[in-house]
Amino acid sequence: MAVSRSVSRSVKQQIADELRDQVLNGTVAEGDKLPSEAELIERYGVARNTVRDALSLLVGEGLIEARRPHGYFVRDRRRMQYRPQSDLRGLPITAPHDTFLTEQEQAGREPSQTIEVSIVDPPALVKERLQLKADELAVVRRRLRYLDGELIYSNDSYYPLDIVQTTPIMSPHDLTPGANHTLAEAGHTQVRALDEITVRMPTPDEAKRLDLSPGTPVAEHIITGYDQDDRPVRCVLNVLPGNRHVIIYERDGLPSPEGE
Amino acid sequence: MAVSRSVSRSVKQQIADELRDQVLNGTVAEGDKLPSEAELIERYGVARNTVRDALSLLVGEGLIEARRPHGYFVRDRRRMQYRPQSDLRGLPITAPHDTFLTEQEQAGREPSQTIEVSIVDPPALVKERLQLKADELAVVRRRLRYLDGELIYSNDSYYPLDIVQTTPIMSPHDLTPGANHTLAEAGHTQVRALDEITVRMPTPDEAKRLDLSPGTPVAEHIITGYDQDDRPVRCVLNVLPGNRHVIIYERDGLPSPEGE
């Protein structure tokens, strides 16, 4: 019903508009099932591909997803806070001192993670940031972090091999004293960091690893940490599914350089 | 040629894979034109919709875009730096003191912007952050920023009406002394800020306003500024096309709270 041909707006757009309205105003709530393709074909009197085109527009907007063979569902729009500052200040990641684990436990959720440690020839992106020569290697701790069994984000921390060679960073367990502590003991106290955030669509690999449904962008968050001698000692590569997070920074001071 | 049926990977996936490889390894460079649909139909011996399905996968990954009626082209993957800290420290946006304009001019590019000022009942999102009551209004300065004639991002700054009512913030021009200066003169010196960054697909409105091609996510960057009495005095809503920017924060100190 109610699709008109020969209007400026295409049929699939009109169908998508109507469904989008219903999603946004709550007629169909988060988690609800949309009508099946067959129902929409009947309702609007159009071909199946037209209905599918309309639905794929909404999928591309990140509003709905297909769960085969159950139907299309409205996606969850709630987001959790992601705070790079406390992640770094509390340091990245270890048992009692892992900010991810402790913060989430306090929030009454069940955090967990998998850790996998290896020595690798790191990607160019990491090599540049760690100022490694062509033949220098790095240790990477690859983590997948979960909350209540649900994958939240991936976190790969790279360290120059020569710095961490004999430290607990090499062991595939939570770092009980904390990675920053370990680095400091090795003579490299991290005193500053550079955060780079890029927004993009995931690669097919990432989509698979993070179990992302189509229409889900990611934030790639790269942290490069420097020690007291301005040497890069850590490069962390986080990939966050865009639909699950709000990235938060708090800033103060704002010294007004030119008297503004 | 070379698509095989009855393999686990679908035909459209195989075609997409082959084209993706060519894009990523540079066989077809940024800005280059891909083969037309007709050529791909012939090359692979499949139906048109199959070719279109393959291409729309790559469009969804943000790798290529259709420029009708010219063909499909490899998208530009260069990004410019976006630094919320200097944007705020230098203050947001005015003629000689506008960090956007001055920084970009120094980089040898031609910045420009449109400004539109109005008094509005702000969106709920802004109202919460400015702690406005239901009937309180705000002044919004809506900007679209360009570089060399190309749209870079949108920037909407909201101010509580009662604070800026009689100030130059109300005039639709560049703020020569700077918005922070004006706020300070009105007795509200901004001393801290909260940044929130969310990653999502654009709404159809945004896609149109920012001229985003399909497969382009956005970063929504919300800055809330507080004065010496911890009253929110500004709420800035930036929408950045994901494919054009790297968001950069610099942090130092990292005081290691619990001795980590």
Place this chain on the structure above:
DNA sequence: CAGTGGTCTAGACCACACC
């Protein structure tokens, strides 16, 4: 005018999860 991608139709067969 020719060639491009955009829209739409009307079919077909498939894999998968649930009953």
Place this chain on the structure above:
DNA sequence: GTGTGGTCTAGACCACTGG
């Protein structure tokens, strides 16, 4: 089995831009 969405075919007509 039944119903779901996923893949694929083989056509058609359209709007737009360039030569």
